Amino acid sequence: MSTIHLRKDKWTEQQKQLHEQVSQLPIKILQIGEGNFLRGFFDWMIYESRKQGIYDGAIAVTQPRLHGKPKIEALAKQEGAYTLVTRGLDQGKQVEQKEVISVFGAVFDPYEYWEQFLALARNESLRIVVSNTTEAGLVYREEQLQEGVAIQSFPGKLTKLLYERYQIFNGAADKGLICLPCELLERNGDTLKTCVLKYSDDWGYPEAFKTWVVEHNQFLNTLVDRIVTGYPDEAQANAWFEEWGYEDTQLTTAEPYHLWAIEADGSQMEKILPLQQAGLNVHWVDDLVPFQLRKVRILNGAHTLMTPLAILHDKEHVRETMEDERIGAFVRQTVEQEIIPVMPMDKQALQQYAQDVYERFLNPFIRHRLADIAMNSLSKFTTRLLPNYLYYMEQQQSIPSGLLQAFAGLIRYYKVSQAEAGQFVGKTLSGVTYTVRDDEALLQEVAAIWKQHEQAGQSLVDTMTELLGKTNIWGHQLAEKSPELAQQLADIIEEMEGVSHE
Ligand SMILES: NC(=O)c1ccc[n+]([C@@H]2O[C@H](COP(=O)([O-])OP(=O)(O)OC[C@H]3O[C@@H](n4cnc5c(N)ncnc54)[C@H](O)[C@@H]3O)[C@@H](O)[C@H]2O)c1
Numbered sequence: 001m002s003t004i005h006l007r008k009d010k011w012t013e014q015q016k017q018l019h020e021q022v023s024q025l026p027i028k029i030l031q032i033g034e035g036n037f038l039r040g041f042f043d044w045m046i047y048e049s050r051k052q053g054i055y056d057g058a059i060a061v062t063q064p065r066l067h068g069k070p071k072i073e074a075l076a077k078q079e080g081a082y083t084l085v086t087r088g089l090d091q092g093k094q095v096e097q098k099e100v101i102s103v104f105g106a107v108f109d110p111y112e113y114w115e116q117f118l119a120l121a122r123n124e125s126l127r128i129v130v131s132n133t134t135e136a137g138l139v140y141r142e143e144q145l146q147e148g149v150a151i152q153s154f155p156g157k158l159t160k161l162l163y164e165r166y167q168i169f170n171g172a173a174d175k176g177l178i179c180l181p182c183e184l185l186e187r188n189g190d191t192l193k194t195c196v197l198k199y200s201d202d203w204g205y206p207e208a209f210k211t212w213v214v215e216h217n218q219f220l221n222t223l224v225d226r227i228v229t230g231y232p233d234e235a236q237a238n239a240w241f242e243e244w245g246y247e248d249t250q251l252t253t254a255e256p257y258h259l260w261a262i263e264a265d266g267s268q269m270e271k272i273l274p275l276q277q278a279g280l281n282v283h284w285v286d287d288l289v290p291f292q293l294r295k296v297r298i299l300n301g302a303h304t305l306m307t308p309l310a311i312l313h314d315k316e317h318v319r320e321t322m323e324d325e326r327i328g329a330f331v332r333q334t335v336e337q338e339i340i341p342v343m344p345m346d347k348q349a350l351q352q353y354a355q356d357v358y359e360r361f362l363n364p365f366i367r368h369r370l371a372d373i374a375m376n377s378l379s380k381f382t383t384r385l386l387p388n389y390l391y392y393m394e395q396q397q398s399i400p401s402g403l404l405q406a407f408a409g410l411i412r413y414y415k416v417s418q419a420e421a422g423q424f425v426g427k428t429l430s431g432v433t434y435t436v437r438d439d440e441a442l443l444q445e446v447a448a449i450w451k452q453h454e455q456a457g458q459s460l461v462d463t464m465t466e467l468l469g470k471t472n473i474w475g476h477q478l479a480e481k482s483p484e485l486a487q488q489l490a491d492i493i494e495e496m497e498g499v500s501h502e
């Protein structure tokens with residue numbers, strides 16, 4: 001069967017027209033991240049705005065990691081066009097909508113085409129930089145600046161791009177960019193700005209440049225919310241391809257619900273990015289914190305809570321996990337009794353939000369793979385659940401048993417060994433192999449610690465103590481901060497494994 005770009009006869013007239021136009025439009029947006037989420041969220045929003053004739057820019061999309069090359073190449077091969085299927089319940093009504101999205105005016109690998117990346121700096125139309133590189137990608141990591149060699153990290157690449165732009169336009173006030181990071185980190189815009197300034201210091205960029213960065217560029221704090229489930233299972237994908245008359249390796253699926261809260265002056269921003277005008281659920285707000293706390297702690301917190309444990313129990317999807325009597329109840333109880341009580345907000349509204357979230361998790365049309373959610377679980381646990389755990393301990397003077405259980409699940413999930421270069425595998429409680437995706441250096445560290453337990457006979461408690469001592473993972477010296485934790489985790493893991501105590 002032919003791929004999507006070879007069967008435009010199967011597209012609607014509007015889709016064909018918008019696709020033909022996109023290569024003629026000025027590039028107004030640089031997108032760092034080719035993943036499912038941005039394609040099912042931001043790119044869809046731009047497409048919706050284009051459809052209504054209220055946005056006339058194209059996006060240059062690049063991948064944030066060297067090894068994302070195959071994906072960006074696959075997207076480029078199909079002329080940047082891909083299918084998005086939105087399925088689920090929308091205000092109680094069942095909806096299923098299929099759209100060929102076409103918003104990319106350039107699709108390229110920035111590592112191979114570094115000059116093309118830097119050339120974006122001199123593009124006068126460029127206004128926005130949008131990113132989603134997961135929490136692991138929005139970090140500062142020391143890097144050397146080498147002439148002609150691509151910067152590895154996302155914030156590093158952005159710094160270099162901004163510096164080029166600053167030089168080309170002599171620090172013109174109107175040439176600053178607006179960054180819209182979508183990474184689920186609290187105050188993601190502030191974090192990005194801090195990284196840019198740190199790289200500027202490292203690379204000896206002048207103070208005047210840093211002033212320009214701060215005064216004439218915007219690093220907006222944003223909070224995204226939409227469950228984007230990516231490529232569906234093979235049977236569903238094949239059934240659709242049969243029906244549509246073309247194949248699409250970049251097909252992605254999403255729920256109808258979407259929300260984007262952005263800390264910015266909406267009256268100004270809508271002139272540049274008319275998202276509210278397009279009828280999208282976008283909120284320009286003065287204070288993102290309430291949106292942030294509610295969503296990251298409850299929705300993402302619940303995902304982070306359930307994922308390692310559910311995978312260890314051979315579950316594959318969120319819905320079946322929520323439907324599982326034991327794990328489903330564990331998730332609800334932990335959210336309601338350990339997460340919500342320590343949040344400084346109206347508890348009743350939070351409990352209602354949690355109920356809505358469970359409904360979204362139970363969406364019968366969505367198959368949200370735990371394996372996808374599991375990516376970079378170490379940093380997610382550290383940013384989403386660990387602060388909650390520590391705060392609960394301090395505030396309530398007791399152990400939050402659900403969060404502790406989730407912590408033990410996380411650590412047991414990371415009982416990995418290196419299968420081949422860059423690939424780390426673990427085994428579920430019933431012995432099924434799974435692959436863990438996380439920062440390679442961290443995985444190596446964790447695998448080395450588990451190896452001492454597995455092969456050198458180190459006790460489980462000592463192994464836990466060593467793991468808890470890793471401040472680079474937890475941001476705290478947990479072994480010292482909470483001396484009893486190693487024993488508690490070891491007990492839970494032993495119980496999980498079915499090892500009886502003497
Ligand atoms: N899929 C969703 O429903 C959804 C919704 C909201 C937020 N998110 C966030 O998006 C992330 C997952 O993205 P996705 O669903 O598009 O998955 P994906 O696997 O399709 O894409 C992940 C993207 O992040 C990049 N990435 C991963 N690790 C990185 C690292 N260490 N450094 C730099 N880049 C890295 C990948 O190259 C890719 O571009 C999660 O962190 C999640 O919090 C996802």
Ligand SMILES: O=P(O)(O)OC[C@@H](O)[C@@H](O)[C@H](O)[C@H](O)CO
Pocket residue numbers: 184224225226227228299300303304372373374375380
């Ligand atoms: O990788 P995470 O944990 O940040 O995100 C996985 C899911 O929690 C995430 O994809 C949610 O579905 C999304 O954040 C909903 O808005």
